[in-house]
Amino acid sequence: MATSAKTLNSPKTLSNKVWERHVVHAAPGEPDLLFVDLHLIHEVTSPQAFDGLRLAGRRVRRADLTLATADHNVPTKGIDQPVADPVSAKQLRTLARNCAEFAIPLYPMGDPGQGIVHIIGPEQGLSQPGMTIVCGDSHTSTHGALGALAFGIGTTEIEHVLATQTLPQVRPATMAITVEGELPPGVTAKDLILGIIARIGTSGGAGSVIEYRGQAVRSLSVEGRMTVCNMSIEAGARAGMVAPDDTTFAYLEGRPHAPSGPAWEQALDDWRSLVTDDDAAFDKEVVIDATTLAPHVSWGTNPSQVVSIDGMVPRPDNALDPPASESAHRALAYMGLTPGTPMREIPVDTVFVGSCTNSRIEDLRAAAAVLDGRRVAAGMRALVVPGSFRVKAQAEAEGLDRIFTAAGFEWREPGCSMCLGMNPDILSPGERCASTSNRNFEGRQGKGGRTHLVSPAVAAATAVAGHFASPADLEGVA
Amino acid sequence: MEPRRIVSGTALPLDRSDVDTDQIIPAVWLKRVERTGFGAGLFAAWRDDPSFVLNQPQHQGARVLVAGPNFGTGSSREHAVWALEDYGFEAIVSPCFADIFRSNCTKVGLIPVEVDEDASARLLAAVTADPTLVVTIDVAARTLSAPAAGIEAAFPLDDFTRHRLLEGLDDVDLTLRHADAITTFETQRPEWLPVTSPPG
Ligand code: SF4
Numbered sequence: 001m002a003t004s005a006k007t008l009n010s011p012k013t014l015s016n017k018v019w020e021r022h023v024v025h026a027a028p029g030e031p032d033l034l035f036v037d038l039h040l041i042h043e044v045t046s047p048q049a050f051d052g053l054r055l056a057g058r059r060v061r062r063a064d065l066t067l068a069t070a071d072h073n074v075p076t077k078g079i080d081q082p083v084a085d086p087v088s089a090k091q092l093r094t095l096a097r098n099c100a101e102f103a104i105p106l107y108p109m110g111d112p113g114q115g116i117v118h119i120i121g122p123e124q125g126l127s128q129p130g131m132t133i134v135c136g137d138s139h140t141s142t143h144g145a146l147g148a149l150a151f152g153i154g155t156t157e158i159e160h161v162l163a164t165q166t167l168p169q170v171r172p173a174t175m176a177i178t179v180e181g182e183l184p185p186g187v188t189a190k191d192l193i194l195g196i197i198a199r200i201g202t203s204g205g206a207g208s209v210i211e212y213r214g215q216a217v218r219s220l221s222v223e224g225r226m227t228v229c230n231m232s233i234e235a236g237a238r239a240g241m242v243a244p245d246d247t248t249f250a251y252l253e254g255r256p257h258a259p260s261g262p263a264w265e266q267a268l269d270d271w272r273s274l275v276t277d278d279d280a281a282f283d284k285e286v287v288i289d290a291t292t293l294a295p296h297v298s299w300g301t302n303p304s305q306v307v308s309i310d311g312m313v314p315r316p317d318n319a320l321d322p323p324a325s326e327s328a329h330r331a332l333a334y335m336g337l338t339p340g341t342p343m344r345e346i347p348v349d350t351v352f353v354g355s356c357t358n359s360r361i362e363d364l365r366a367a368a369a370v371l372d373g374r375r376v377a378a379g380m381r382a383l384v385v386p387g388s389f390r391v392k393a394q395a396e397a398e399g400l401d402r403i404f405t406a407a408g409f410e411w412r413e414p415g416c417s418m419c420l421g422m423n424p425d426i427l428s429p430g431e432r433c434a435s436t437s438n439r440n441f442e443g444r445q446g447k448g449g450r451t452h453l454v455s456p457a458v459a460a461a462t463a464v465a466g467h468f469a470s471p472a473d474l475e476g477v478a
Numbered sequence: 479m480e481p482r483r484i485v486s487g488t489a490l491p492l493d494r495s496d497v498d499t500d501q502i503i504p505a506v507w508l509k510r511v512e513r514t515g516f517g518a519g520l521f522a523a524w525r526d527d528p529s530f531v532l533n534q535p536q537h538q539g540a541r542v543l544v545a546g547p548n549f550g551t552g553s554s555r556e557h558a559v560w561a562l563e564d565y566g567f568e569a570i571v572s573p574c575f576a577d578i579f580r581s582n583c584t585k586v587g588l589i590p591v592e593v594d595e596d597a598s599a600r601l602l603a604a605v606t607a608d609p610t611l612v613v614t615i616d617v618a619a620r621t622l623s624a625p626a627a628g629i630e631a632a633f634p635l636d637d638f639t640r641h642r643l644l645e646g647l648d649d650v651d652l653t654l655r656h657a658d659a660i661t662t663f664e665t666q667r668p669e670w671l672p673v674t675s676p677p678g
Binding site for chain 2: 024038047056064140152166
């Protein structure tokens with residue numbers, strides 16, 4: 001390793017520590033060659049990478065560090081039937097064929113291990129502190145919640161990792177986002193990350209690995225930290241991380257792939273060193289006061305276009321620079337919104353609880369707690385899509401499925417579903433959706449569909465009220 | 479990858495910021511298992527509008543796309559780069575690219591030309607006013623020029639990527655020069671690290 005004595009002794013950030021542990025080769029003027037500890041793949045971005053391998057006559061170097069699942073395309077009902085869309089079916093078959101040919105473990109549709117790729121890595125204990133994790137999917141940043149350096153890659157890079165188990169990478173800049181104080185009651189991890197993106201913008205984290213720090217982040221569960229790290233990409237960052245702590249270790253202990261016995265103790269010793277040193281400097285620092293945050297709702301077509309649920313659709317000409325104002329005008333036209341409308345007065349057609357941002361068991365519990373004993377508003381389409389079969393089974397064991405269905409939600413099979421509308425779960429043109437996913441881009445959930453990003457609690461309250469609402473608004477409403 | 483040295487041709491102005499990967503190539507197009515044919519899906523939703531710039535006859539055959547800031551934001555889908563390339567673009571100009579998109583571009587050989595806001599605004603205005611304006615991108619010199627409009631700008635490209643583009647080198651071949659170092663590294667990894675085969 002080309003690490004000089006100076007860098008060995010100087011204080012380091014968490015991301016640089018993890019980076020330096022994985023450098024296989026370094027040379028001036030070249031990117032570092034990084035070893036990849038875990039490579040996750042799914043059906044959409046991998047077929048062309050396997051074709052490339054075959055063309056070049058190459059093998060998969062470490063099938064034992066590679067895991068595949070089907071998630072983006074899978075239908076979320078009737079999964080005992082053949083997949084109706086022939087093109088989706090072909091992509092799923094191609095994944096199965098490629099995994100069989102190259103001996104890669106696969107959780108196919110309907111398998112008890114199947115789920116959204118970023119849900120299953122952590123829940124199986126495969127995503128651990130200090131690891132490098134890559135996947136052909138930008139929300140790979142999710143795994144950083146456990147103290148891993150995890151980032152999304154393109155298909156050519158997937159092929160490179162399959163062939164070599166390494167990636168040439170230029171070291172990213174470091175950025176600290178410190179959230180001081182405690183989140184007010186009713187303000188969730190989702191509201192925190194939406195608030196951060198509203199503050200720093202969609203390219204605020206460009207070229208950087210963000211380390212989330214501070215009291216409010218420490219107080220989050222590991223699942224909450226995943227929600228935060230997940231949307232690092234929406235802030236333009238390469239990755240997001242939270243230093244591992246006792247909360248992380250308690251989450252990992254006993255999971256199927258977590259170390260056990262003496263190996264657990266060795267791992268713990270090592271993981272405790274994965275913190276940013278006191279004197280380490282970040283390239284960029286942002287401090288946020290948690291006590292100023294509220295439940296958030298996005299109003300536009302990028303994830304920085306967000307207001308508090310107590311707010312209103314903004315007037316784009318106020319206090320915005322010309323390009324932001326131009327893009328706000330376009331967004332308002334697409335979203336069919338009038339400036340000055342209170343968010344609580346905007347009627348909603350559909351509620352989607354799901355996606356790798358918010359489909360873990362705690363998210364479903366939060367939504368179910370709001371829905372317990374209540375009904376969705378007349379005409380509301382509401383669906384909940386657990387992130388994995390394990391999440392689904394856990395929720396059913398807790399009776400959450402019955403709360404959802406009694407409230408008028410559809411209880412579906414796991415997958416990405418309406419997060420990106422590659423399967424049959426899509427919005428119609430003009431349909432307005434309160435969604436716990438991460439992207440409110442034009443047409444993301446279906447051509448012409450209008451997406452508002454919210455937390456699971458706000459999604460559930462909105463389903464009941466028929467317009468944007470927070471759980472507190474429902475007091476006394478059955 | 480074929481070597482990429484000079485891109486020279488007319489340009490198409492896309493005066494929008496935050497053009498995300500879902501706009502560049504919508505998800506319905508991602509079901510293909512091939513690497514070709516994505517040009518037909520480029521900006522699919524926007525192309526329904528006859529006045530959209532891609533539909534305007536004066537910009538047909540453009541090799542350079544000139545866009546607003548934060549181009550390529552969103553997903554890691556390399557399909558976005560394949561779509562732009564398949565359509566006929568060889569270089570994209572923007573004041574700022576999303577990281578993964580930029581990286582995907584250089585892997586495929588589409589040149590990400592990041593120029594400052596001023597140069598980008600002047601170029602947008604110039605190609606809008608004169609669709610026949612010839613824009614030249616020189617990878618070796620790391621410059622963009624449109625002499626007829628008096629525009630000359632430098633863009634960043636690290637030495638390694640520049641070398642790779644100029645020579646058309648394959649990353650895997652470059653990495654396999656270090657195969658021994660990878661093997662050595664593998665023997666030194668802590669034993670507790672997980673493998674993906676089902677625990678049993
Ligand atoms: S849930 Fe959505 S954001 Fe997450 S991996 Fe699936 S499509 Fe991507």
